[in-house]
Amino acid sequence: xxxxxxxxxxxxxxxxxxxxxxxxxxxxxxxxxxxxxxxxxxxxxxxxxxxxxxxxxxxxxxxxxxxxxxxxxxxxxxxxxxxxxxxxxxxxxxxxxxxxxxxxxxxxxxxxxx
Amino acid sequence: xxxxxxxxxxxxxxxxxxxxxxxxxxxxxxxxxxxxxxxxxxxxxxxxxxxxxxxxxxxxxxxxxxxxxxxxxxxxxxxxxxxxxxxxxxxxxxxxxxxxxxxxxxxxxxxxxx
Numbered sequence: 001x002x003x004x005x006x007x008x009x010x011x012x013x014x015x016x017x018x019x020x021x022x023x024x025x026x027x028x029x030x031x032x033x034x035x036x037x038x039x040x041x042x043x044x045x046x047x048x049x050x051x052x053x054x055x056x057x058x059x060x061x062x063x064x065x066x067x068x069x070x071x072x073x074x075x076x077x078x079x080x081x082x083x084x085x086x087x088x089x090x091x092x093x094x095x096x097x098x099x100x101x102x103x104x105x106x107x108x109x110x111x112x113x114x
Numbered sequence: 115x116x117x118x119x120x121x122x123x124x125x126x127x128x129x130x131x132x133x134x135x136x137x138x139x140x141x142x143x144x145x146x147x148x149x150x151x152x153x154x155x156x157x158x159x160x161x162x163x164x165x166x167x168x169x170x171x172x173x174x175x176x177x178x179x180x181x182x183x184x185x186x187x188x189x190x191x192x193x194x195x196x197x198x199x200x201x202x203x204x205x206x207x208x209x210x211x212x213x214x215x216x217x218x219x220x221x222x223x224x225x226x227x228x
Contacts, residue, residue, distance in 0.1 A: 032214045043118070043205050043219030044157065051214075089157060093214060101147070101159040101170055102217065 002027040004092050006105025013080050014113050021108045023090035024072040030092040033066060033073045034102070038087045047088075048075070080112045116140045120206050120220035127196055128228055135191045135223045137206030146189045147207040147217065148181065150174070157205065163189065164212075196227045 003026040013019050025033075031052035036044035050057045050064045050073065057064050061080075066073040077084055087109050091102040119138045127133050139146050148160040161171040163181055180192045189208075193200055203224050207217040 034216075036219075041221065043207075043221050045219065046216045049216070091157075101162055101172070102149075102157075103159065104149075104157040106156050 002030055002092055002094070002103040004090060004103050004105040006090050006108060008108060009106065010109045010111070012111045012113065015080060015082060017080055019075075019077045019080050019084070019110055019112075021075045021088055021090070021110070022072060023074070023092075023105050024070075025092040025103075026071065027092070027094060028068075028071065029094045030103075032093045033064070034091050035062075035064060035075050036089045036091065036104075038089065038107070040086075044089055077110075080110075082112050082114050085110055085112045116218070118206055118208055118218050118220035120204075120223050122223060123221065124224045124226070126226045126228065129198060130195050133193050133196055133225065135193075135204050135206075135225070137189045137191075137220055138187055139189055139206065139208030140218055141187070143208035143210050143218070145169075145209045145212050146181075146183070147209075148191045149205045149207060149219075150202040151205065151222075152202045160191075160204075193225075196225075198227050201225055201227045 006023045034049035037047045038044045048062050050066050061078045063076040087107045089107045090105040093102050121136045146163040149157050151157045159172050161175045162169045178194045182190050203222045205222045206220045209217045
């Protein structure tokens with residue numbers, strides 16, 4: 001089955017710097033790659049997603065890139081702010097039938113220091 | 115924004131006891147999920163539910179687990195005879211069109227089995 005690896009497990013940056021989190025996946029049939037942000041005491045919230053027919057997607061300070069050949073995708077956060085501090089999870093799924101369950105990475109704890 | 119609500123937020127039980135975790139998905143959503151997160155580990159898929167039946171389940175979701183949508187608003191996860199290793203944060207999620215669009219997660223139920 002699918003396996004998603006995520007690095008680093010922790011990341012500390014200064015406010016205003018960029019942060020990059022990387023994930024690799026094993027199943028070449030996976031075609032949907034969301035990123036979730038989890039704040040303390042809350043459930044994961046989708047912040048951006050990308051499908052396999054696209055190489056890059058951007059939403060304000062957040063961007064995701066996908067390299068299907070290498071089977072890896074990355075989250076880029078520019079101009080980080082203290083409120084970006086959270087745990088970030090990458091995930092992968094493949095379309096099968098009417099649903100496809102998400103396989104998550106282990107998470108990256110991002111700390112943005114003021 | 116609409117929310118998935120989960121109750122209780124914390125549940126403590128003795129090993130061997132039955133527990134029911136409750137969720138109210140977003141009202142116009144059709145797909146429902148349970149995920150769990152053991153402390154410090156990945157968010158793991160348990161089961162997906164659509165059209166009043168299980169559509170997919172993981173190896174974790176054995177005979178001790180069951181799900182039910184008893185009415186038009188609630189979605190429950192039952193663990194028949196809890197084990198110590200069932201201790202985890204359990205997240206309910208829902209979506210309109212399956213796991214390849216935004217999943218809305220609840221805040222979770224922290225289950226502690228003693």
